[in-house]
Amino acid sequence: xxxxxxxxxxxxxxxxxxxxxxxxxxxxxxxxxxxxxxxxxxxxxxxxxxxxxxxxxxxxxxxxxxxxxxxxxxxxxxxxxxxxxxxxxxxxxxxxxxxxxxxxxxxxxxxxxxxxxxxxxxxxxxxxxxxxxxxxxxxxxxxxxxxxxxxxxxxxxxxxxxxxxxxxxxxxxxxxxxxxxxxxxxxxxxxxxxxxxxxxxxxxxxxxxxxxxxxxxxxxxxxxxxxxxxxxxxxxxxxxxxxxxxxxxxxxxxxxxxxxxxxxxxxxxxxxxxxxxxxxxxxxxxxxxxxxxxxxxxxxxxxxxxxxxxxxxxxxxxxxxxxxxxxxxxxxxxxxxxxxxxxxxxxx
Amino acid sequence: xxxxxxxxxxxxxxxxxxxxxxxxxxxxxxxxxxxxxxxxxxxxxxxxxxxxxxxxxxxxxxxxxxxxxxxxxxxxxxxxxxxxxxxxxxxxxxxxxxxxxxxxxxxxxxxxxxxxxxxxxxxxxxxxxxxxxxxxxxxxxxxxxxxxxxxxxxxxxxxxxxxxxxxxxxxxxxxxxxxxxxxxxxxxxxxxxxxxxxxxxxxxxxxxxxxxxxxxxxxxxxxx
Ligand SMILES: Nc1ncnc2c1ncn2[C@@H]1O[C@H](COP(=O)(O)OP(=O)(O)OP(=O)(O)O)[C@@H](O)[C@H]1O
Ligand SMILES: [Mg+2]
Numbered sequence: 001x002x003x004x005x006x007x008x009x010x011x012x013x014x015x016x017x018x019x020x021x022x023x024x025x026x027x028x029x030x031x032x033x034x035x036x037x038x039x040x041x042x043x044x045x046x047x048x049x050x051x052x053x054x055x056x057x058x059x060x061x062x063x064x065x066x067x068x069x070x071x072x073x074x075x076x077x078x079x080x081x082x083x084x085x086x087x088x089x090x091x092x093x094x095x096x097x098x099x100x101x102x103x104x105x106x107x108x109x110x111x112x113x114x115x116x117x118x119x120x121x122x123x124x125x126x127x128x129x130x131x132x133x134x135x136x137x138x139x140x141x142x143x144x145x146x147x148x149x150x151x152x153x154x155x156x157x158x159x160x161x162x163x164x165x166x167x168x169x170x171x172x173x174x175x176x177x178x179x180x181x182x183x184x185x186x187x188x189x190x191x192x193x194x195x196x197x198x199x200x201x202x203x204x205x206x207x208x209x210x211x212x213x214x215x216x217x218x219x220x221x222x223x224x225x226x227x228x229x230x231x232x233x234x235x236x237x238x239x240x241x242x243x244x245x246x247x248x249x250x251x252x253x254x255x256x257x258x259x260x261x262x263x264x265x266x267x268x269x270x271x272x273x274x275x276x277x278x279x280x281x282x283x284x285x286x287x288x289x290x291x292x293x294x295x296x297x298x299x300x301x302x303x304x305x306x307x308x309x310x311x312x313x314x315x316x317x318x319x320x321x322x323x324x325x326x327x328x329x330x331x332x333x334x335x336x337x338x339x340x341x342x343x344x345x346x347x348x
Numbered sequence: 349x350x351x352x353x354x355x356x357x358x359x360x361x362x363x364x365x366x367x368x369x370x371x372x373x374x375x376x377x378x379x380x381x382x383x384x385x386x387x388x389x390x391x392x393x394x395x396x397x398x399x400x401x402x403x404x405x406x407x408x409x410x411x412x413x414x415x416x417x418x419x420x421x422x423x424x425x426x427x428x429x430x431x432x433x434x435x436x437x438x439x440x441x442x443x444x445x446x447x448x449x450x451x452x453x454x455x456x457x458x459x460x461x462x463x464x465x466x467x468x469x470x471x472x473x474x475x476x477x478x479x480x481x482x483x484x485x486x487x488x489x490x491x492x493x494x495x496x497x498x499x500x501x502x503x504x505x506x507x508x509x510x511x512x513x514x515x516x517x518x519x520x521x522x523x524x525x526x527x528x529x530x531x532x533x534x535x536x537x538x539x540x541x542x543x544x545x546x547x548x549x550x551x552x553x554x555x556x557x558x559x560x561x562x563x564x565x566x567x568x569x570x571x572x
Contacts (some may be wrong), residue, residue, distance in 0.1 A: 002459050010447035010486075031459070258445055264404055266432025267460060287479070348443040 004275040006341075008282070014281060018247050022287030023122055023294075025240040026322050029233060030295035033314045036229035038307030043225075044216045045165040046105075046173045050113045052193045055215045056082070063218030070189045070207060077204045081110035082192040088184045089171065092148040092157070098141050103168045104150075106181030112195055117175065122161030125178045129155070134172030135162040139304065148174065153184060157177075169219055237325055244329030250282065252333035264342035272337050276330050278299040284326035288319045350415055350434075350509045350542055352378045352401060357410035359396055359565075370396045372565040375411070378511075378544060378558075383529075383536040385553060386546045387570070388562035394546040395440060397562060402435050402512045403427050414510070429467055432461060436503030438513035443499035444487040450474075450498050451483040473501045476531055478524075492519035494529055500528060504535065511535070511543045522551065529555045530532060 008015045019289050041048075056078060061068030066088050075084060086106035093099050107114055109126050117124060120135050122144040131148065136158065142148075148157040157176055166173040178187070210218070217223050252259075259272055292315055299310045354376035361368045370393045378384050389392050399405045400412060403419045412419045414430065422430065431437070444453055454470050457463075463550065474480050477497045487495055496519045503511055517525035529545070529552050536543045536557070544554070553559050559570040
């Protein structure tokens with residue numbers, strides 16, 4: 001790849017410009033996918049922590065936890081290895097005035113979900129109006145032993161432990177016992193969550209089993225949000241393809257005479273094509289690497305309110321995506337190289 | 349023994365009213381050890397002749413044979429290989445790769461051919477052509493004549509059996525032109541090459557073994 005490298009080194013400005021362009025678009029892509037992932041996590045992180053595979057809700061609830069009410073008979077006729085979930089969204093305040101919008105989730109301390117919960121500090125205890133709360137509370141200044149005063153109620157929940165990645169529909173979760181949540185929601189069970197999928201015969205009339213992934217898709221606003229991101233990301237891929245194609249096209253047109261002469265001298269078309277692909281590959285790899293580094297730095301420096309998550313799989317997918325786009329972008333120039341007729345160029 | 353043969357070669361450009369016969373029924377034969385000059389006015393068909401000889405264009409009628417094999421019966425790959433290994437082109441324009449220094453132009457050829465020629469050989473060639481001080485320069489830092497000499501050196505560098513040169517002395521003064529032609533003649537005579545030089549410089553006539561003239565696409569041999 002002697003020719004390819006020498007050319008890039010000699011034409012530093014041109015090739016730096018393409019690298020810069022690829023970098024900018026890749027950076028944007030990484031940030032956007034990071035935001036998409038971050039926002040998705042905010043919506044569903046708590047559910048992921050449950051590590052469940054299905055959820056049974058009222059058939060009329062359209063998959064919405066808040067609109068789903070299961071009767072005692074329905075709950076009783078479901079297998080008893082499920083976790084009964086009661087949910088209540090509200091505002092809580094600490095005694096020293098800190099406020100937080102939260103999702104209160106009532107569940108039994110013997111349920112598989114509660115057993116699964118990890119604790120970053122404190123203890124895992126929800127007896128007697130105690131609560132295990134999202135560690136978002138910790139970063140917002142709440143401490144173990146603080147009391148949460150629930151708005152429009154006399155309920156006081158004592159923080160006993162913090163649990164990581166506990167957000168549901170973008171709000172931090174407070175896990176409490178069924179007894180504690182009872183006065184707020186009159187003891188209604190909203191859903192029952194199962195570790196394994198149930199056979200259809202076990203699901204009582206009037207209820208509906210959803211897989212956890214389709215339940216997540218039905219979280220309020222979740223799908224619309226992700227779709228918006230997916231569109232933006234897809235458009236960016238198309239833009240990067242067009243930009244790289246145009247750039248490489250112009251570069252190639254400028255050097256057609258040289259390519260013709262090289263062919264006349266016995267340089268194979270294959271060599272010239274590989275050389276162009278190699279250049280495409282190199283510039284996209286450099287652009288992507290700079291974008292990844294800057295993306296990581298951005299993610300670290302952004303205030304923690306910005307829900308950006310740049311994980312390995314995002315980076316790998318984006319990186320490979322861009323490299324593929326730039327190789328595709330080399331297709332038009334490759335056609336030109338293949339078509340160049342040495343004689344036409346030499347003329348004279 | 350190498351040879352290059354044209355059998356009733358005709359080249360026609362265009363069709364209908366824009367039809368133009370650039371070469372008409374050319375029979376031509378060159379054998380190893382010959383320096384052949386092709387002269388003729390501008391637009392007479394010299395470059396067309398040379399590019400057909402090197403397989404860059406195919407004749408409309410007739411055959412071109414190199415070492416007894418017909419060029420047009422070779423696959424594109426084989427033709428590329430033939431050009432790389434057997435033919436050295438010195439073209440009228442755009443000879444050098446703009447982003448390679450003079451030295452790198454030669455290294456590139458080495459890499460392509462997987463040959464490992466000694467520095468010494470390159471230095472010999474370059475000093476014969478008065479180019480040694482130019483090794484680190486890029487083509488755009490060279491004069492027209494210097495470029496032409498580098499192109500000649502590069503064509504000779506791979507030690508091809510055939511050298512096809514289109515106006516290689518156009519940008520050179522008389523002294524340098526003579527030197528270049530002498531170098532080419534020596535190669536033909538001592539190393540048994542076939543060297544065809546297109547030129548309009550009639551002063552070079554005496555140096556050649558044979559001189560052909562092309563006028564309006566028709567080729568005749570000139571008695572010396
Ligand atoms: N691709 C082409 N299409 C149509 N006509 C062409 C083409 N190439 C060459 N010709 C014509 O063929 C004739 C011979 O061209 P050629 O390039 O061989 O001339 P030449 O003898 O090399 O001239 P010069 O000394 O100016 O370089 C010219 O009249 C030219 O216009
Ligand atoms: Mg010409």
